Amino acid sequence: YLVKQVLNKNLTPYPPGPRGWPLVGNIQDIPQIKPWLTFAEWGKKYGAISHVEILGQHIIVLNSVKSAVDMLDKKGAVYSDRPVLPMGGELVGWKSTLVLLPYGDLCRQQRKNIHQTMGNRATLEIYHPIEEIEFHRFLKRVFLNPEQLQAHIQHTAGAIILRISHGYEVKENNDPFIDLVDRAMDQFLRCTTPGAFMVDIMPSLANVPEWFPGAGFKRLAREWSKTREDMAAIPYKFVKDQMAAGTALTSFTSNLLVGRSLSAEEDDMVMWSAATLYAAGSETTVSTIYSFFLAMTLFPDVQKKAQAEIDAVVGPDRLPSFADRDSLPYTEALVKEVFRWSVVGPTGMYPHRVTEDDIHDGYHIPKGSLVIPNIWFMLNDPQTYANPSQFNPERFLDNNGKDPEPEPRTICFGFGRRICPGLHLADASVWISTVMSLAVFDISKVVQKGVKITPEVDHTSSTISHPKPFKCSIKPRSTKAVALIQQDANY
Numbered sequence: 001y002l003v004k005q006v007l008n009k010n011l012t013p014y015p016p017g018p019r020g021w022p023l024v025g026n027i028q029d030i031p032q033i034k035p036w037l038t039f040a041e042w043g044k045k046y047g048a049i050s051h052v053e054i055l056g057q058h059i060i061v062l063n064s065v066k067s068a069v070d071m072l073d074k075k076g077a078v079y080s081d082r083p084v085l086p087m088g089g090e091l092v093g094w095k096s097t098l099v100l101l102p103y104g105d106l107c108r109q110q111r112k113n114i115h116q117t118m119g120n121r122a123t124l125e126i127y128h129p130i131e132e133i134e135f136h137r138f139l140k141r142v143f144l145n146p147e148q149l150q151a152h153i154q155h156t157a158g159a160i161i162l163r164i165s166h167g168y169e170v171k172e173n174n175d176p177f178i179d180l181v182d183r184a185m186d187q188f189l190r191c192t193t194p195g196a197f198m199v200d201i202m203p204s205l206a207n208v209p210e211w212f213p214g215a216g217f218k219r220l221a222r223e224w225s226k227t228r229e230d231m232a233a234i235p236y237k238f239v240k241d242q243m244a245a246g247t248a249l250t251s252f253t254s255n256l257l258v259g260r261s262l263s264a265e266e267d268d269m270v271m272w273s274a275a276t277l278y279a280a281g282s283e284t285t286v287s288t289i290y291s292f293f294l295a296m297t298l299f300p301d302v303q304k305k306a307q308a309e310i311d312a313v314v315g316p317d318r319l320p321s322f323a324d325r326d327s328l329p330y331t332e333a334l335v336k337e338v339f340r341w342s343v344v345g346p347t348g349m350y351p352h353r354v355t356e357d358d359i360h361d362g363y364h365i366p367k368g369s370l371v372i373p374n375i376w377f378m379l380n381d382p383q384t385y386a387n388p389s390q391f392n393p394e395r396f397l398d399n400n401g402k403d404p405e406p407e408p409r410t411i412c413f414g415f416g417r418r419i420c421p422g423l424h425l426a427d428a429s430v431w432i433s434t435v436m437s438l439a440v441f442d443i444s445k446v447v448q449k450g451v452k453i454t455p456e457v458d459h460t461s462s463t464i465s466h467p468k469p470f471k472c473s474i475k476p477r478s479t480k481a482v483a484l485i486q487q488d489a490n491y
């Protein structure tokens with residue numbers, strides 16, 4: 001340790017940051033609860049780039065969009081790897097999904113597969129009918145049982161992804177695929193939470209045999225690895241069986257399989273590319289749509305403005321569709337504000353890992369450092385977004401010659417070569433759920449004993465952050481709205 005300290009004296013300095021302790025470094029400085037708030041404090045104290053070290057692991061925290069673009073994007077060749085997670089990545093095996101895949105050929109190939117299907121708004125157009133039908137079904141479920149809002153959002157997001165990824169149509173209740181993938185996702189989030197397992201801090205524990213006292217995590221890892229494999233293999237087999245029977249619906253997987261004979265590695269790669277879509281795309285979309293309902297409960301004036309715009313453009317006799325998108329600028333601004341106001345990946349979900357030593361802005365960034373973009377602060381920086389806690393779509397409109405504030409969708413999906421490849425699908429799902437819900441529902445505070453209950457704005461501290469459960473009232477806006485909701489919504 002002392003030798004290292006002496007040697008380091010001759011090197012370019014690390015970026016500034018809180019002073020650590022000998023050997024353990026800054027172990028006490030990283031909070032478990034909402035670390036992005038502490039990171040934002042570091043930004044104020046130390047500047048856009050700060051540094052801590054925990055048991056020899058260097059961590060770089062970025063608090064400005066400029067530093068994130070300069071490092072993660074412009075120097076993407078060395079800033080695009082992912083950390084090795086002994087429990088979640090290695091023992092349970094989630095490193096086969098793109099989110100944790102080391103940067104290299106396999107990663108690039110999986111990203112290319114996803115890009116071909118959903119790389120821009122135009123490639124996604126063939127999936128618009130799926131989105132419209134599934135969100136129409138969502139309206140029916142919410143109408144019948146508004147108390148179960150969160151479950152309906154989850155079901156719908158899952159249904160859309162499974163339909164797009166595997167051509168699978170989910171059942172209304174107790175769908176076996178939804179149950180399986182949700183179980184796998186729950187386990188994924190538990191085993192990739194930083195600090196949840198001792199083996200992540202002391203990787204050599206991975207060699208302890210399963211029967212050894214205290215090695216319960218190894219048994220858990222074996223069980224969770226089986227769920228992970230099933231989650232990828234069972235839907236994949238479904239597509240292959242359907243294709244053999246000539247009944248497969250066109251999907252991400254069928255497009256990658258049709259007319260090709262694949263090697264074992266290619267087969268594995270296609271299976272995991274498809275499984276990744278659910279792993280990365282469902283919780284994130286659910287959280288954002290749930291936040292939209294929270295925002296509408298708290299900001300009724302915004303809701304009324306968007307409804308007036310939708311009424312004027314769409315009228316009362318049909319549901320809105322993607323064809324209306326360009327005619328609804330206020331609603332577009334509202335969707336941007338949802339992405340900004342409630343940040344789903346406040347710390348960028350998974351850190352980028354640096355594969356070569358670098359010197360950036362005069363600071364030494366050692367090989368192996370983990371880089372965390374503080375996306376929450378970037379979208380809540382009062383220098384960029386006036387009154388950031390206020391839900392205000394107007395900030396994105398050209399108001400009285402004032403420039404609109406920066407587009408949050410260039411920030412909330414991450415940076416560089418690991419930027420979210422599902423961003424256009426996420427954007428489409430959030431837009432259509434927003435516009436359809438506003439067309440037919442009034443969302444408001446619940447009234448109890450004559451008093452309106454204001455929900456608290458509070459988010460979970462997990463990697464994918466959710467608004468904490470809240471209550472709201474969701475009622476159809478008119479009898480015409482009820483008729484629209486009740487129309488058939490079939491493929």
Ligand code: HEM
Pocket residue numbers: 098099100101111161276277278280281282284285288344345348349350351352412413414415416417418419420421422423425426
């Ligand atoms: C509101 C919704 C979403 C948000 C806010 C979001 C945000 C993010 C962020 C911040 C990252 C990390 C980027 C980085 O490391 O710089 C990411 C990665 C990823 N996202 Fe999304 N995402 C969303 C929805 C989706 C959807 C719908 C899909 C696919 C169907 C998806 C697929 C992925 C994948 C595969 C990765 C890993 C990429 C890689 O490591 O190379 N995401 N997302």
